[in-house]
Amino acid sequence: MIDPALSLMIVLGIAALLAVAGGQKLKNLAIFTHTFAAYRLLPDGAARSLAWSIPCAEVGIAAALLWPASRSWAVAGAIGIFLGYAAALALNLARNRRDIDCGCAGPGERRSIAGWMVWRNLVLAASLGAAALPGIARPLTGVDFLTVAGGLAAAIILYGAVDRLLGEVIPRAASLNTGIP
Numbered sequence: 001m002i003d004p005a006l007s008l009m010i011v012l013g014i015a016a017l018l019a020v021a022g023g024q025k026l027k028n029l030a031i032f033t034h035t036f037a038a039y040r041l042l043p044d045g046a047a048r049s050l051a052w053s054i055p056c057a058e059v060g061i062a063a064a065l066l067w068p069a070s071r072s073w074a075v076a077g078a079i080g081i082f083l084g085y086a087a088a089l090a091l092n093l094a095r096n097r098r099d100i101d102c103g104c105a106g107p108g109e110r111r112s113i114a115g116w117m118v119w120r121n122l123v124l125a126a127s128l129g130a131a132a133l134p135g136i137a138r139p140l141t142g143v144d145f146l147t148v149a150g151g152l153a154a155a156i157i158l159y160g161a162v163d164r165l166l167g168e169v170i171p172r173a174a175s176l177n178t179g180i181p
Contacts, residue, residue, distance in 0.1 A: 001133060001134050001135065001136050002130060002131065002133040002134070002135055002136070003135070003136050004135045004136060004138065004140055004144070005140060005144040005147050005148050005151075006131075006151075007130075007131045007133075007135055008140070008144075008148050009147075009148045009151045009152050009155065010127050010128065010130065010131035011065050011066075011071065011075070011128075011131050012065075012066075012148065012152055013152055013155050013156065013159075014062075014065060014078055014124065014127070014128055014131075015062040015063075015065040015066055016062070016152075016156070017062075017124075017159075018058040018059070018061055018062035018065075018078060018081070019058070019059060019062035019063075021055070021058055021104070022054075022055040022056070022057075022058030022059035022062065023055070023059065024055075024106055025054065025055035025058070025103075026052075026055045026056070026059070029051070029052060029055070032051060032054075032055065032103060033047075033048050033051040033052075035100075035101050035102075035103035036048075036051040036054065036103065037051070038100045038101065039088050039091075039092055039100065040092075040095075040097075041088055041091070054081075057077070057081065058081065061074050061077045061078050061081065064077070065078065072132065075128050075131065075132045076132075078125075078128050079125045079128050079129060082121040082122070082124045082125035082128070083121070083122075083125050085117075085121045086117075086118045086121035086122050086125070089102070089113050089117050089118045089121070090118050092113055093113060093114075093115060093118070097113075098112055098113060098114070099112055100112065100113055101113075102114075102117055104117065105167065111167050111168070112171070114166070114167075114171075116166045117167075120163075
Protein backbone atom coordinates (compact mmCIF):
# COMPACT_ATOMS: atom_id res chain seq x y z
CA MET A 1 0.00 0.00 0.00
CA ILE A 2 1.16 3.50 -0.75
CA ASP A 3 0.31 6.77 0.92
CA PRO A 4 -1.96 8.81 -1.37
CA ALA A 5 0.24 11.92 -1.00
CA LEU A 6 3.31 10.04 -2.25
CA SER A 7 1.31 8.51 -5.09
CA LEU A 8 0.01 11.94 -6.10
CA MET A 9 3.52 13.41 -6.00
CA ILE A 10 4.85 10.68 -8.31
CA VAL A 11 1.94 10.99 -10.73
CA LEU A 12 2.16 14.79 -10.90
CA GLY A 13 5.92 14.67 -11.38
CA ILE A 14 5.68 12.17 -14.22
CA ALA A 15 2.81 14.13 -15.77
CA ALA A 16 4.95 17.28 -15.74
CA LEU A 17 7.93 15.42 -17.21
CA LEU A 18 5.84 13.92 -20.01
CA ALA A 19 4.07 17.20 -20.76
CA VAL A 20 7.33 19.12 -21.04
CA ALA A 21 9.04 16.39 -23.07
CA GLY A 22 6.10 15.99 -25.43
CA GLY A 23 5.70 19.74 -25.81
CA GLN A 24 9.37 20.19 -26.68
CA LYS A 25 9.19 17.40 -29.25
CA LEU A 26 6.06 18.86 -30.84
CA LYS A 27 7.60 22.33 -30.91
CA ASN A 28 10.67 20.93 -32.67
CA LEU A 29 9.03 18.06 -34.55
CA ALA A 30 11.50 18.10 -37.45
CA ILE A 31 14.44 17.67 -35.06
CA PHE A 32 12.64 14.98 -33.09
CA THR A 33 11.69 13.15 -36.29
CA HIS A 34 15.34 13.02 -37.31
CA THR A 35 16.36 11.87 -33.81
CA PHE A 36 13.68 9.16 -33.73
CA ALA A 37 14.66 7.87 -37.18
CA ALA A 38 18.33 7.74 -36.09
CA TYR A 39 17.47 5.05 -33.52
CA ARG A 40 16.78 2.68 -36.46
CA LEU A 41 13.92 0.95 -34.70
CA LEU A 42 11.72 1.13 -37.79
CA PRO A 43 12.43 1.56 -41.49
CA ASP A 44 13.30 5.21 -42.13
CA GLY A 45 10.03 6.10 -43.90
CA ALA A 46 7.89 4.51 -41.18
CA ALA A 47 9.91 6.21 -38.42
CA ARG A 48 9.51 9.60 -40.09
CA SER A 49 5.78 9.03 -40.60
CA LEU A 50 5.12 7.89 -37.02
CA ALA A 51 7.44 10.23 -35.09
CA TRP A 52 4.62 12.71 -34.35
CA SER A 53 2.70 10.02 -32.46
CA ILE A 54 5.26 9.80 -29.66
CA PRO A 55 4.99 13.38 -28.39
CA CYS A 56 1.21 13.25 -28.86
CA ALA A 57 1.13 10.13 -26.68
CA GLU A 58 3.33 11.82 -24.07
CA VAL A 59 1.10 14.89 -23.87
CA GLY A 60 -2.09 12.81 -23.89
CA ILE A 61 -0.84 10.52 -21.15
CA ALA A 62 0.35 13.52 -19.11
CA ALA A 63 -3.16 14.98 -19.26
CA ALA A 64 -4.80 11.63 -18.46
CA LEU A 65 -2.58 11.20 -15.38
CA LEU A 66 -4.24 14.27 -13.86
CA TRP A 67 -7.73 12.70 -13.69
CA PRO A 68 -8.37 9.81 -11.31
CA ALA A 69 -10.84 8.19 -13.74
CA SER A 70 -8.17 7.79 -16.45
CA ARG A 71 -5.14 7.44 -14.20
CA SER A 72 -4.85 3.64 -14.23
CA TRP A 73 -4.59 3.34 -18.01
CA ALA A 74 -2.40 6.48 -18.15
CA VAL A 75 0.00 4.95 -15.62
CA ALA A 76 0.17 1.81 -17.77
CA GLY A 77 0.77 3.93 -20.88
CA ALA A 78 3.51 5.97 -19.20
CA ILE A 79 5.20 2.81 -17.93
CA GLY A 80 5.06 1.51 -21.51
CA ILE A 81 6.68 4.70 -22.81
CA PHE A 82 9.51 4.56 -20.28
CA LEU A 83 10.11 0.85 -20.88
CA GLY A 84 10.06 1.51 -24.63
CA TYR A 85 12.62 4.29 -24.24
CA ALA A 86 14.80 2.04 -22.05
CA ALA A 87 14.61 -0.74 -24.65
CA ALA A 88 15.43 1.62 -27.55
CA LEU A 89 18.43 3.00 -25.67
CA ALA A 90 19.65 -0.45 -24.60
CA LEU A 91 19.29 -1.82 -28.13
CA ASN A 92 21.34 1.00 -29.61
CA LEU A 93 23.95 0.73 -26.87
CA ALA A 94 24.18 -3.00 -27.61
CA ARG A 95 24.65 -2.09 -31.30
CA ASN A 96 27.51 0.16 -30.09
CA ARG A 97 25.72 3.22 -31.50
CA ARG A 98 26.63 5.52 -28.61
CA ASP A 99 26.98 8.63 -30.74
CA ILE A 100 23.29 9.11 -31.56
CA ASP A 101 21.35 11.88 -29.85
CA CYS A 102 19.15 10.67 -27.00
CA GLY A 103 16.47 13.23 -27.87
CA CYS A 104 15.98 13.97 -24.19
CA ALA A 105 18.07 17.08 -23.63
CA GLY A 106 15.63 19.60 -25.04
CA PRO A 107 15.69 21.79 -28.12
CA GLY A 108 19.11 22.66 -29.48
CA GLU A 109 20.97 20.42 -27.02
CA ARG A 110 22.56 17.26 -28.31
CA ARG A 111 23.37 14.51 -25.84
CA SER A 112 24.74 11.10 -26.80
CA ILE A 113 22.99 8.05 -25.41
CA ALA A 114 24.47 6.35 -22.34
CA GLY A 115 23.74 3.44 -20.04
CA TRP A 116 22.52 5.68 -17.20
CA MET A 117 19.62 6.75 -19.43
CA VAL A 118 18.37 3.17 -19.55
CA TRP A 119 18.40 3.08 -15.75
CA ARG A 120 16.70 6.48 -15.53
CA ASN A 121 13.78 5.23 -17.62
CA LEU A 122 13.55 2.00 -15.62
CA VAL A 123 13.47 4.00 -12.35
CA LEU A 124 10.73 6.26 -13.76
CA ALA A 125 8.70 3.19 -14.80
CA ALA A 126 9.21 1.59 -11.38
CA SER A 127 8.14 4.81 -9.65
CA LEU A 128 4.91 4.75 -11.60
CA GLY A 129 4.47 1.10 -10.69
CA ALA A 130 4.74 2.09 -7.02
CA ALA A 131 2.20 4.88 -7.56
CA ALA A 132 -0.21 2.33 -9.02
CA LEU A 133 -0.21 0.28 -5.80
CA PRO A 134 -3.41 0.38 -3.77
CA GLY A 135 -3.53 3.50 -1.66
CA ILE A 136 -4.01 3.81 2.05
CA ALA A 137 -7.65 4.74 2.57
CA ARG A 138 -7.43 8.26 3.93
CA PRO A 139 -8.44 11.65 2.62
CA LEU A 140 -5.80 14.12 1.51
CA THR A 141 -5.52 17.14 3.82
CA GLY A 142 -4.09 20.61 3.38
CA VAL A 143 -0.81 19.43 4.90
CA ASP A 144 -0.68 16.66 2.31
CA PHE A 145 -0.95 19.20 -0.49
CA LEU A 146 1.94 21.16 1.01
CA THR A 147 3.91 17.93 1.29
CA VAL A 148 3.15 17.07 -2.35
CA ALA A 149 4.13 20.57 -3.51
CA GLY A 150 7.38 20.55 -1.52
CA GLY A 151 8.24 16.99 -2.48
CA LEU A 152 7.49 17.70 -6.12
CA ALA A 153 9.71 20.80 -6.08
CA ALA A 154 12.53 18.82 -4.45
CA ALA A 155 12.10 15.93 -6.92
CA ILE A 156 12.20 18.28 -9.92
CA ILE A 157 15.37 19.95 -8.64
CA LEU A 158 16.99 16.59 -7.89
CA TYR A 159 15.98 15.17 -11.30
CA GLY A 160 17.43 18.23 -13.05
CA ALA A 161 20.66 18.09 -11.04
CA VAL A 162 21.23 14.37 -11.64
CA ASP A 163 20.33 14.74 -15.33
CA ARG A 164 22.79 17.60 -15.73
CA LEU A 165 25.52 15.82 -13.75
CA LEU A 166 25.27 12.54 -15.65
CA GLY A 167 24.39 14.02 -19.03
CA GLU A 168 26.72 17.00 -19.22
CA VAL A 169 29.20 17.45 -16.39
CA ILE A 170 30.64 13.93 -16.16
CA PRO A 171 30.95 13.45 -19.96
CA ARG A 172 32.63 16.87 -20.27
CA ALA A 173 35.04 16.07 -17.42
CA ALA A 174 35.82 12.68 -18.99
CA SER A 175 36.61 14.33 -22.32
CA LEU A 176 39.01 16.71 -20.54
CA ASN A 177 40.80 13.75 -18.96
CA THR A 178 41.18 11.97 -22.28
CA GLY A 179 41.83 15.08 -24.35
CA ILE A 180 38.80 14.34 -26.58
CA PRO A 181 36.55 17.38 -27.20
